[in-house]
Amino acid sequence: MTSAPIAPTASAPGEGHVPVLLAEVLAALAPADAAPGAAWPGVILDGTLGDGGYTRALLGAGASRVIAVDRDPAALARAASWAGEYGDRLTLAPGRFGALDEVAAEAGAGPVPGGLMGVALDIGVSSMQLDEAERGFSFLRDGPLDMRMEQDGPSAADLVNRLSEAALADILFQYGEERASRRIARALVEARRAGPIETTGRLAEIIGACLPRARPGQPHPATRSFQALRIAVNDELGELARGLAAAERALAPGGVLAVVTFHSLEDRIVKRYFAARAGRAPSGSRHAPVEAGEPARFEPILRKPASPGEDELAANPRARSARLRAGRRTSAPAMALDPRGLGLPGLAAAGARAGARSEGEA
Template structure:
């Protein structure tokens, strides 16, 4: 598939990961109903639309900038409904549109290249900007988090969501720095992190990468409720419909894998029961997970940690 399609006419650009693989995984039907839960720049949506004839596509995003872009990009296409919401509300969103079930749901988790590259949004440790990181532009910002959470909470977040082994040192440095001056910008935080880790940890990737990821995940509540959201995505499918999720973090992948695996097992009887008494049948067929090729990771380092998982509803 030609990835130039990713260049949105409005300049809202995103380099998608596992692009062809994820669109192919949905086996789009010409008259089907599809949901792009994280429509962003609209490249996955555009590829789905190319395969739809009389079908329908619901594009969801929680970022108002993405919504402006999607509205401009797809306005005039009667098959498309653009919805500004958190896809964790997928059941209500579809209900509000009068849709009872769909043929396919796609979620491409995490942040867009646009969000990372727009300094004002405060996601990047490379570009100076306000320490914001809110996809929805509402609620608690990264600045609130680093200036208000206590040492233990900060350390826990950086360790769990950032998988950062120097979490305690970094949290200590943040707490110390904010005693003399409120931490207000991305580069202030990046410097605090860089100075908190041992010199050898500064060699590989940027030392602030994991801390920024952790704070972003916390600010946007990306993992709280993800399992439920994946269950809801599955429940919205017609029999035979498919859900595909692209994850970028091991905890996201674990959540998706767990939900799919329990749907594919069916039986919920305790392991020591000699025979099944619950009678539950497998509700999903789960496909082998897909990782990006070496070629893709070389071209786009953001693809390194990506994983695509797909399940098809059987019951």
């Protein structure tokens, strides 16, 4: 049974990020009998703190405690300026999706028994990251070619300047679904012979020069390539797959997993995950993630994914591709992650399988 929609509170402390599908996320995570202003029992983990939109709205709607997690140190630093007003109802923690069960356990809320009663995941890059030129996520603002959410490890510039033409083409095709991936990779390798590609503006210029000019209303020619590099730098799809499994391990029976995605690669993974954990293999999959007779690990909450309405799109055009899927945890024990049936691109699937093996060996 789904709960009645809850009006979102004015939750974000800054103007840099507008939380997407906020009312729908709150409604999915709320107890079925929640009354406005009443305390929600249990602990909810916000796996993507960002600018605090979901976290502050959850606390405002009655969540008794929220563990707010982010892999970006800048997000945690911003939150420290306002977290104190919530006292011990709010815990800030650094971490990735794939370790959210460990983060919850360290904060005293799981894995089960007595685990989490909700997990919210807002996949992808935040508006603050896109709008800050020095982070190097966007071609709209010239800056260093970085894209690292944790500000650690290899950057997008490292990939563009060091990988082979074939490896670059694989990234652009698999993570950006870029049909001209080989042409772009060839142009990047040729351009870097004259000097390293170090800025977002230079990268966008090279990509734009080898693709047709965008028509009015079409995205910039570099959009898919920037998406692909960002996903590769941060292992976003592998982290998503591991995060879904971690949420399954951490949620108590009756707890809710709510996931907001922003493009088809992410949404396909989440769709197939919930289908598999509901006890049915996704249509057309030659891999069977759930064997016959396996009990369901999640029960669907929404008959179809929620998407933004006209009012939200008018206020926040960046929400246009957002989709919310949600499921309620059953009492069946968590299953080991098998990424083969989730529709991950080959590059991400290899990493997810390696991560799953590591979990099994631990």
